[in-house]
Amino acid sequence: MPNIANDPKRKSWIKVPENSDFPIQNIPFGVFITKEDVITIGTRIGDSAIDMGALQQLGYFDGIDLTDDMFMQDTLNDFISDGKKTWRLVRNRLSEIFDENNPTLRDNKKQRDIVIFDIKDIEMQLPVQIGDYTDFYSSKEHATNVGKMFRDPENALLPNWLHIPVGYHGRSSTIVPSGKSIRRPNGQTMPADATEPVFGPSKLVDFELEMAFITTDSNLMGEAIPVDEAEDYIFGMVLFNDWSARDIQKWEYVPLGPFLAKNFASTISPWIVTMDALAPFKTKSPEQSPTPLKYLQQKDKHTFDINLEVSLQPEDAAETVISKSNFKYMYWTMAQQLAHHTINGCRVNSGDMMGSGTISGPTPDSFGSMLELSWGGKNPLKLNDGTERKFINDNDTVIMRGYCQNEKVRIGFGECSGKLLPALEIK
């Protein structure tokens, strides 16, 4: 069935501000709480949040095979589990409901008052119950930068890196939606000149600019997802800040990988932008040499041209843009990541989340972490308010933004924002 919701000529009867991330061609999915404390699944057009639970009760999804309470839930998992065909039917229907030429809801004030809220009057929630969360490490530039700083500048990439989309498991329980403040973590570190570890707040809290994709139920345990089918099992994408404590990480991560350095918090943008909405922005990913093993081989275009930007905002000061990057720099594609993840029969469920790994571009102003931007603290960043940063200070807010743009339409992700609060005192 055609993806009619992407028609760039369509306009909505809901006002869409210029340069909005959410024209009627986007139609992302999320979960929010209304002022009346009702939780619902919804979408967004311009600065309006749309209650899809209310739309369903009013019959606007009639004719689409959905359970009666599909959108009156507090997560998108069941909807995602229904698969790609249903996602497209629902997104197409929403596109029609809000088309400027469709009077049904447009001219029914009573229904509009039930269905449409100002974005300022709702509170975004986590869109899915995340079963398992995996983080990859798929930016060649990032892996090279880290290798140069911590290992051998001449052999920065480890031997497996060009053969495997390296990944590891993360913690789902501390993934939060944009806007929730984060605590600076306490933990064990081994100072450079010490012989015994010390305890206290991390001194090197960092962000990592990532994107994450959300899967549907992809396979049975024991079965692999072929790389050519993998994209059909991806529901959509969000911006992802993989908060990291570099000093804790350095002391704990050998030999089993990062643990407390990462699992204190990760922040996502709350609207899941569907792969259908992103389709016009498909582009080629970097050439892979050596050619990967057969189960990872893809032809044609399999990544997306998504502009990314990170700002740092000190308390009571304006933002400074500290990084400008693009998702297309990633060496390994999402399809390769998912094919690799399941090649051993690992089961993937609806609502699972997979992070890209830090997205660093080729130039220093496109690096995706403070670690790289300040080159391990050697080159502090100058902010617009005159202060400097090697890592993130207490009460700084980190804001990530991302959008696709062509001559006809802009499809964006909104904000992925989080403020770093001071550490709690441990008695």
Next chain:
Amino acid sequence: MPNIANDPKRKSWIKVPENSDFPIQNIPFGVFITKEDVITIGTRIGDSAIDMGALQQLGYFDGIDLTDDMFMQDTLNDFISDGKKTWRLVRNRLSEIFDENNPTLRDNKKQRDIVIFDIKDIEMQLPVQIGDYTDFYSSKEHATNVGKMFRDPENALLPNWLHIPVGYHGRSSTIVPSGKSIRRPNGQTMPADATEPVFGPSKLVDFELEMAFITTDSNLMGEAIPVDEAEDYIFGMVLFNDWSARDIQKWEYVPLGPFLAKNFASTISPWIVTMDALAPFKTKSPEQSPTPLKYLQQKDKHTFDINLEVSLQPEDAAETVISKSNFKYMYWTMAQQLAHHTINGCRVNSGDMMGSGTISGPTPDSFGSMLELSWGGKNPLKLNDGTERKFINDNDTVIMRGYCQNEKVRIGFGECSGKLLPALEIK
């Protein structure tokens, strides 16, 4: 309130075979499906499975503050979330219902037929929906053995090991209950003499003898659980087989830890034995030197004397016991693991599972993996059927058992069993 269910003098009107793991002093919790395809929460005495959903409907839990459908659910998460006081009230009540001197259910055949099933007639399920699964690495003997084999025999333990209960995140989606067969995983490996990785079934599939504990909702995000309170947030324990593919692991695990080498499957014993039932078997853990940092310091007894045993059973042959170990050998305690896990504010939820790491004892016959038992394949194990094993062959079954025993009572875990099927062919 007293833990009256542990009274060693109590006998049940349900017959308990000699040396059963499940006397009336155990009262573990699990989830099963009856022959009539009803899923329910239950317990076990001797070889009888007891439908706690049916008991609740019949009023047997009246007076305890429970939601109406507490035991008519397909996971224990809500019950676990109710906390330690409720767990004890329910376990005490079960102890009274099945006391040989209590005629109420004993003498009511109609009710007994609804409530009690032969263990052979039910099918055990996963007892909890596992939100996040963490695996530790807390056996000093295991870490030393691995260090000797793969790193430096003179400095086998890494610098952080004696300071940190090292842990990493695992995958929840492939944890299965005892009895479910496992597929040999396919994957990438780098043979010793090769310059390019190869693809195919893992040649070095291993078990890891572990135990795991299940938590209740322990903290809010940002808050730490003090080590002295941590035990109150542990619901109970199971046996845990952390299946591992050593060749995949070797190639993939630097720098972010094991991934596909582990996430194809983990097997647990399906009855969760409560910490209350295990209390009589508390014992001292090994002395810790150097003294850990304050947030990890404990006094007194904090581990448990649990005998562990691993058998390997080739197809159509008898079992051979290949390892005899004990949980008490673990260097780091569960309370230390949980305190460490949350010291950075990482949130722990009801139903989360935390594995001990491979439990190896001090002698070669107490090692907890084929890797150690065969010392990297150098010393193949002889089985009773005359065959030898370096690692696990297709169609071998690995069976773990565990029990506590004193002069009065035996409290056991039943079996944690899984058969390794041949790899699927990847086209």
